[in-house]
Amino acid sequence: MMSFFEKTFHVGRPNIPNKEKVLSKFSEVLNNKWLSNSGPMVQELEHQIQQYLGVKHCICVCNATIGLELLQRALDLKGEVIIPAFTFIATAHSLRWQRIDPVFCDVRLEDHLIDPTKIESLITPRTSAIMAVPIWGQPCDYSALQEIADKHGLKLIFDSAHAFGCKSGDQYLGRFGDAEVFSFHATKVFSTGEGGAITTNSDELAKKLRLMRNFGFTSYDKTNHIGTNAKMSEFAAAYGLVHLDELDSIIEHNKKIHQAYLDEFNEFEELSFMDYKFLGKSNYQYVVALLASEIRDSLVDYFHAHGILLRRYFYPGCHRMEPYTSHESYQGLNLSITEKISSEIVIFPTGRQMKQPIVQQLKILYKNFKNSFPLNIKSR
């Protein structure tokens, strides 16, 4: 088939920052002869993130999945932890990797966030924490979650992988609960290639996390904690320092692209784009749409055939993936909203690869899809 576009568009295509500046920073790393173990680049990045988010401590790590595991260990989580079923599988796996059982809670239809009204019935004597996810960079219902956590003596942490640069009201995410974990993966709005950070206002927790990130060493020959190697390299931090300077302009660009999708696709009743109209600020990292489940997969296939790599994040839902789906304790779950969203969701590309005229072209491609699709597309 002749491709509609000359190049391929990816969901998650990195926004590469100024190349000369990146290479110059890499050169500094080489001159420093300091490549890892909390060197000057990591320290500077942590300092700048603390300033940017207005949080007391930022502990950079090698990726968010390891960051989640490190945090769960530092807080001594055990037994069961309640998480949303609608999230990337790393949220669940980070727990199970440490033999903690994720307990899946359903989400809200309107914003895909964990539904606080469904949490209390899932709490058992084995529950040690709630780990919520500000999905698509939308703030969670922090006061409701904190109230439940306090009432039941649970820790409250956030897998904020999507939410760097987002605000709830006038507060940047990064200061809620006991701690939050961000992802700086290549596909994220702010990136260090691979990487992530744990942010917290607790001095004690931050101190423990810093030690545990580096094998538990307190001095050359002494450890006082079990630890692992979760360190970020100096090259990753150097890239991050350049990227951070460009973050606000990337978010501005994403915002315009998001608005172009809303405007261009407005005429299609059956395809609805999420509008980030919450009180606060979005990073517009994900362009999320919902489409009748009977045609969602055909749309994805059609667009892929034309070089537009739409994604079905997070189909089919964590509870429908191994090792959870086959395990008896996850049988008979009623997670109807998670299942509805995962069967209808489709993510469109954004970031610097996208320009407004390309969104207009995508609209034409969508019209062609509708014309070629044999079924009558009804509104959702």
Ligand code: T4K
């Ligand atoms: N919690 C949540 C809620 C998360 O969403 C994530 C990660 C995590 C925790 C864990 O964070 P990390 O441990 O990764 O820091 C991607 C990302 O790998 C993952 O970080 C992200 N969430 C997830 C939502 O998406 P895949 O399997 O979809 O990625 P992949 O390899 O298909 O790449 C996406 C697209 O980007 C492809 O079309 C190729 C393109 N791409 C990718 C890379 C890496 C590029 O053009 N350049 C690149 O360098 O998971």
